[in-house]
Amino acid sequence: MAKVKGRTTFEEDLCKGCGLCVTVCPVNIISLDTARINKKGYHPAAIEEMNKCIACTNCATICPDVVITVERL
Amino acid sequence: MAIVFEKTKGLTDKPTHYCPGCTHGIIHRLVAEVMEEMDLLDNAIGVAPVGCSVLAYEYFNVDMHEAAHGRAPAVATGIKRVHPENFVFTYQGDGDLASIGTAEIVHAAHRGEKFTTIFVNNAIYGMTGGQMAPTTLIGQKTTTSPYGRDEATTGKPIKMSELLATIDGAAFVERVAVNNPANIRKAKKAIKEAFKVQLEGKGFGIVEVLSTCPTNWGLTPVEAMKWLEKDMMPYYPLGNFRKPEEVE
Numbered sequence: 001m002a003k004v005k006g007r008t009t010f011e012e013d014l015c016k017g018c019g020l021c022v023t024v025c026p027v028n029i030i031s032l033d034t035a036r037i038n039k040k041g042y043h044p045a046a047i048e049e050m051n052k053c054i055a056c057t058n059c060a061t062i063c064p065d066v067v068i069t070v071e072r073l
Numbered sequence: 074m075a076i077v078f079e080k081t082k083g084l085t086d087k088p089t090h091y092c093p094g095c096t097h098g099i100i101h102r103l104v105a106e107v108m109e110e111m112d113l114l115d116n117a118i119g120v121a122p123v124g125c126s127v128l129a130y131e132y133f134n135v136d137m138h139e140a141a142h143g144r145a146p147a148v149a150t151g152i153k154r155v156h157p158e159n160f161v162f163t164y165q166g167d168g169d170l171a172s173i174g175t176a177e178i179v180h181a182a183h184r185g186e187k188f189t190t191i192f193v194n195n196a197i198y199g200m201t202g203g204q205m206a207p208t209t210l211i212g213q214k215t216t217t218s219p220y221g222r223d224e225a226t227t228g229k230p231i232k233m234s235e236l237l238a239t240i241d242g243a244a245f246v247e248r249v250a251v252n253n254p255a256n257i258r259k260a261k262k263a264i265k266e267a268f269k270v271q272l273e274g275k276g277f278g279i280v281e282v283l284s285t286c287p288t289n290w291g292l293t294p295v296e297a298m299k300w301l302e303k304d305m306m307p308y309y310p311l312g313n314f315r316k317p318e319e320v321e
Contacts, residue, residue, distance in 0.1 A: 006077075018287075019296040024254050030264030042093065056255040059077040064098030065089065069077040 005073040006055025010045055015067045017042030021059035027052045029061055081154065083109040085134045094294020096251045096284040097126055097193065103189055103251075103261045105133060108269055117160045118152050119143040122174075124166035124169060133164075133199040143174020146181035149188045160271065161188040167208040168198040171233050178237070178279075183202070185242030185276040189267050192233060195284040196305060203289030207231045210308060230308060234281045238314035244276030246314040250283035252298045259311075266316065275317045283309055 033046040048050045060068035083105025091097045120130040130137030145163035153161040170192050198204040200300040205215040208230050211222040238246040245267045249260035261297035261310035267278035
């Protein structure tokens with residue numbers, strides 16, 4: 001069976017940079033983007049290697065600010 | 074291509090005022106998701122507490138009422154008795170429910186009032202600046218217990234779920250935690266069961282949710298989740314303490 005692929009999108013300006021999503025990602029692709037600052041003044045969570053996402057929804061499940069939407073491709 | 078996770082309609086679009094990593098946001102979402110899934114959004118009336126979640130009425134996309142400190146169960150009793158056809162819930166913290174509101178919650182449970190309480194226990198008073206709560210752990214440092222909570226003068230932390238489970242009117246009592254995705258999914262299941270108990274008219278239901286307060290614990294959000302698991306969960310064991318036999 002082909003591996004499930006996902007696409008995760010962040011509503012970046014609502015992110016408070018708490019980093020909880022970073023710790024629960026089983027494929028370790030989420031990080032806080034220290035090169036950017038969002039409207040709230042935090043480093044927002046972001047994914048660089050989206051092709052590794054498996055749409056497990058762990059990040060969205062633990063996000064306290066409901067910033068994350070997950071699609072299964 | 075299918076969306077497997079998106080924001081529930083049970084929450085408004087207003088960004089919350091909670092600190093980064095505060096688990097109130099997770100618990101708000103779980104309650105809202107369950108209400109949406111059970112088609113309760115047009116029928117629900119929530120009662121907000123005093124504490125950090127005092128503004129919960131801004132975030133839940135249902136009819137809400139504000140109560141005086143600790144009195145949410147009394148207000149919910151009135152609402153449910155006048156509107157028995159509506160779904161009624163209270164959302165309360167530990168400073169609200171386990172301290173000033175102990176009488177209200179105990180007697181609401183004792184009378185078997187048919188509403189549901191979401192009890193958020195983070196072992197501290199958050200909004201007022203991190204004072205010791207009845208639920209604060211032995212040795213835990215707060216602004217009013219700077220050397221750590223002392224059992225000799227303040228007793229042991231109160232276990233509300235165990236206490237309420239001794240009351241016959243309490244039909245559903247369960248303690249859950251939101252420290253990792255697996256426990257968050259279990260917490261959602263417990264909230265759904267508790268809501269079902271109300272809809273079936275079986276009596277009072279409460280779900281105690283072990284929560285964090287990174288700001289007042291003086292920890293990062295990630296460290297706070299670990300503290301919850303390592304220090305709080307051994308004293309406040311997770312599990313169901315009471316449920317009607319028919320509820321699965």
